[in-house]
Amino acid sequence: MPRKVPPTREGWYALHDFRTIDWNAWRDAPERVRKNALTDGTEFLQARENVTDADDGSSAVFSVMGHKADLLVVHFRPEMNDLDTAERAFERTGFADFTERTDSYVSVTEVGGYTSDEMVKDPEDIEDTGMARYVASKLYPDVPDAEFVCFYPMSKRRTAEDNWYDTPFDERAEMMSSHGEIGKGYAGKVTQIITGSIGMDDFEWGVDLFSNDPTHIKDLLYEMRFDEGSSRFAEFGSFYFGRRFPPEDLPAFMSGDEVPVLEDAHPDGDSHSHGHSHGESSESESPHGHGEGGHHHGKSGGEGDEGDEDGDIRGELEDLDIYAGKPHGEDVYAMVLYSEEDPDELFDEVDGLRKNFDHYDTHVKTAVYGSSDRSAVVSLWKTQSAAETAGGFLADLPGVVARAGEESGFGTMGMFYTVKPDKREDFVEKFETVGGVLADMEGHFDTDLLTNHEDENDMFISSQWRSKEDAMAFFRSDAFSDTVDWGRDVLADRPRHVFLA
Known part of the structure; x- marks a missing residue:
């Protein structure tokens, strides 16, 4: 007899596009060609972050550390055809000529019904205002304005000894709740976006973890390893780790300079919010046990302060x-x-x-x-x-x-x-x-x-x-x-x- 299937609700579609740079071709290219390529690449990334290509959505670019990739471009869009268009539009840029796609991930934002049937309703039909806003933030996310990102795909194990899908619903729900309790301990430290990818990619979910402190991401994942939901039933793909920078800093990235470019070093004299925040993100329980958070900046002052802007929100x-x-x-x-x-x-x-x-x-x-x-x-x-x-x-x-x-x-x-x-x-x-x-x-x-x-x-x-x-x-x-x-x-x-x- 089939096990109980928890319902899900889907939101925006997601594309993670991983690129390596052909550095030899870049060094050998004439200055004019490199300049035009940077202009094309910057304009493409700026247009996507400004969501000029769709009615709604969110995009961001990251510098990926290690050998697996150099760049990660993330897109969230209301329709799958928006991602298809963005993917092909990048290939038409002069900058794309100097890149090679090393990996990609296609998925859709998702909430699950392990904890509550209300979670899988349309947010407009949820009477509890707090839950309605929470579900909406899960389905239609902005890319958090945090410095670091960790992305990895995962699936639930299906072996003869440990088959997640053959486990009774109540046991699965209990493990998901336990997983979520661990995530709550990282509230204010790690922000998560969960996407479902069954039928869209090789794994079943994609996970993005955002934080201003990379050790918070490590600590969260380490603690999760000891939870039964992971220790018995989790299968992971490759992990990617990167730092966010604004599109206008693409020339600095390609020249090997620090990104994001510091305010006093930027040719336009502009400061960038992406990657400069040292505040913390908030987190809430998700069906997959991590959290959800925010991405604002600001400042504060207190009684007797004469203009101290440190930490001002x-x-x-x-x-x-x-x-x-x-x-x-x-x-x-x-x-x-x-x-x-x-x-x-x-x-x-x-x-x-x-x-x-x-x-x-x-x-x-x-x-x-x-x-x-x-x-x-x-x-x-x-x-x-x-x-x-x-x-x-x-x-x-x-x-x-x-x-x-x-x-x-x-x-x-x-x-x-x-x-x-x-x-x-x-x-x-x-x-x-x-x-x-x-x-x-x-x-x-x-x-x-x-x-x-x-x-x-x-x-x-x-x-x-x-x-x-x-x-x-x-x-x-x-x-x-x-x-x-x-x-x-x-x-x-x-x-x-x-x-x-």
């Missing part, structure tokens, strides 16, 4: 109307975004996301805060990239608006105001008093006290200023110092602030 998120930063002296990253949605409906949406966030060790807290005038969603994470990845999901919440009008100026977030229950009225009264002081200060626009939708003793204070200097004038004032001293008696935890330019 704000820049990327501001475009999403999300205001973020790292509280001074804290190992968490904070975001806030505002919404005009009905508070109860907003909470329902956020609660769906939070159930997904809670799977990650990097998630600290996500909550809805409200006042009579507006609602805010606050999300705290242990790593920069985990926060940025979550920000991409939070930005899709209904009714998201900018924090203020065109003169938004400089904002601060007062976090962690957890008030002792018997001191709540005193705290609110004190806030009104401080608010009176703020109202008379030059450069102050507004300050609002918002309350956690689930805990009235958990407060969040949002202030808006004309400039950082105006805000600092208040934070250096006796009024603020007196308030902080007073707060030690009424707060269950010490307050933190996040400054946002």
Whole structure:
């Protein structure tokens, strides 16, 4: 009797195109020919990264280390014919004349139904908002903006002693769950894209692992080796390891220079985001046990900072109307975004996301805060990239608006105001008093006290200023110092602030 077949849902099609360079032919070619070839190659790669050839998708180019290949070009596209066109378009470039394909892999992004039947529904039909966004990110991925990639194909073993497909469904599901638990331990460190290739290539799945630290990839795979799902049932093909660089650095790659080209060394004076991030990616459980993550950059600042941009995550998120930063002296990253949605409906949406966030060790807290005038969603994470990845999901919440009008100026977030229950009225009264002081200060626009939708003793204070200097004038004032001293008696935890330019 056939074993139970877990359903799957497919998304975008994928092509991994591995190339070696004919270095002898390149050295012997006239300068004019090499220049035209580089122009062709660069324009092709730029057009694919900009997805000018399809309605949607994602592409990237990597320098492959070792003897197996020199270059890896990865394409994700909605239709198989998009990959077919891209493959042949490259062969028409002058640069292709100096390359030889050493390997390739054709597949399609996939989610499986071992853990939940909901996973294989169309994302638009999944009621749980968090799961819907998770599935969509698996099926329609962007290539993560991480420095390193490891690609390998794999299959499940089919021998007389260890046949994955002859193993009862419950046992397979348990092993997949165990595999996934290992992957969760690498949240914030490794990002994964899984593609299915049964009938399309020699193996059954292709696996891409992305990270800004190559040892994270090694550690993850090493630990996975001891899990039964791998130790008994996994068969692997060749492993490829590479570093991402932007298409415009193809001339530097061919000349043997460092890629990505450093900002001060680039002929155009431009900096490149690809390969320069030293933040970490977030990861979530996948049907194959690794994870999923993000690829944003940004920056943060903390109370008393005078412009330190190290690890600042704000820049990327501001475009999403999300205001973020790292509280001074804290190992968490904070975001806030505002919404005009009905508070109860907003909470329902956020609660769906939070159930997904809670799977990650990097998630600290996500909550809805409200006042009579507006609602805010606050999300705290242990790593920069985990926060940025979550920000991409939070930005899709209904009714998201900018924090203020065109003169938004400089904002601060007062976090962690957890008030002792018997001191709540005193705290609110004190806030009104401080608010009176703020109202008379030059450069102050507004300050609002918002309350956690689930805990009235958990407060969040949002202030808006004309400039950082105006805000600092208040934070250096006796009024603020007196308030902080007073707060030690009424707060269950010490307050933190996040400054946002």
